[in-house]
Amino acid sequence: QDVAVDAQSLELIEEQPRGGQMSRLYRVLNPAPEAWWPRSVEVAPGPVDAVRWVSFTADAVSDVVASTTVDHRPGGVVQMVENAPDRIVFDVESQGGLAVVRRAFQPLFKARDETGERLRTTAVNLLLLGVEVPDGRHRVTLEVSEWPEIGAGLVAIGVLLLCAFLGWRR
Numbered sequence: 001q002d003v004a005v006d007a008q009s010l011e012l013i014e015e016q017p018r019g020g021q022m023s024r025l026y027r028v029l030n031p032a033p034e035a036w037w038p039r040s041v042e043v044a045p046g047p048v049d050a051v052r053w054v055s056f057t058a059d060a061v062s063d064v065v066a067s068t069t070v071d072h073r074p075g076g077v078v079q080m081v082e083n084a085p086d087r088i089v090f091d092v093e094s095q096g097g098l099a100v101v102r103r104a105f106q107p108l109f110k111a112r113d114e115t116g117e118r119l120r121t122t123a124v125n126l127l128l129l130g131v132e133v134p135d136g137r138h139r140v141t142l143e144v145s146e147w148p149e150i151g152a153g154l155v156a157i158g159v160l161l162l163c164a165f166l167g168w169r170r
Contacts (some may be wrong), residue, residue, distance in 0.1 A: 005130040034083055035090045035101045037076035038064045050126045064100060067123040068131055072097030072163055081139070096135035098124070101142070105129045108148075114139040139168075 010026040019024070039062040042048035053065040063134075076094025083089075092099050103109075104127055111119040111131045119140060126128035131140055 017082050032061045032100075032102050033078075034080045035078045035088075035099060036061065037078050037094060037099055038062055038072070038075075038091070039098070040064070041070050041072040041098050043067075045102050047112065047126065054125050064098070064124050064128075064130075066098060066130055067118075067127075070098045070122070070130075071133075076133075089139065091137070091139050092133045093109040093137045094133060094135060096133065098122070098135050099131045100124050101129040101131065103129045106144075108144045108156045111140055111142050113141075114161065127148045 009029055011029055012024060013027050014025045031091060042053060042063070042065045044065045045052055046066065049062060050065050050067070054060050057063055057065075060091055074096040074097075076092060076099070078099050079091045081089040081091060083159055088101060088103065090099065090101070105121070105123040106129070107121075109121060111121050113133075120132045121142075122130045122132065129142070132141065133140060
C-alpha cells in the first residue's frame with residue numbers, strides 16, 4: 001500500500017521491489033537541528049499518548065512531548081560544541097527547561113553541567129534525548145560511562161585466564 005509522502009521535505013533516494021511491494025528509501029531534506037530549545041513541552045502519561053501527540057502535532061520540533069513533567073520556559077538558545085558517539089557537549093542560555101538532542105534516548109547517557117552537577121535526562125517525542133537545564137548559561141556534557149565496558153572486559157579476561165589454566169592442567 002502506498003503512503004502519502006510530503007514531497008517538499010523528503011527526497012527519494014532508491015526504490016526496490018520487495019515481497020511484491022515497492023520499498024522506498026528517502027532522505028529528510030531539513031532534519032531537526034543537532035540540539036535545540038523547543039517552544040513548548042507537553043507531558044505524555046504513556047507511550048501510546050506520546051505516539052498520538054507526535055503523530056498529530058503540527059511541528060514536532062518546536063513543540064515536543066516528554067515522558068516526565070518539565071518546568072519549561074521558551075526562548076532558550078542551544079549551541080552544539082561536540083557531538084561524538086559517547087560524548088555530547090552543548091552550551092545553553094535559557095530561563096530553564098528542556099534542551100533536546102537529536103540522539104536516541106538512552107539511560108546510559110549521564111548529563112552534567114559545567115560544575116559537575118548531575119542533570120536529569122528524559123525521553124522526548126518517544127525516542128529523542130532531552131536534558132533538563134536550570135536557568136542561566138550552562139555547558140552541558142552528556143557522556144556514557146566507560147565502567148560497564150571495563151567491567152565486561154575484566155570479566156572476559158578472567159574467563160580467558162580460567163580457561164587457559166584449566167586447559168593447561170589437563
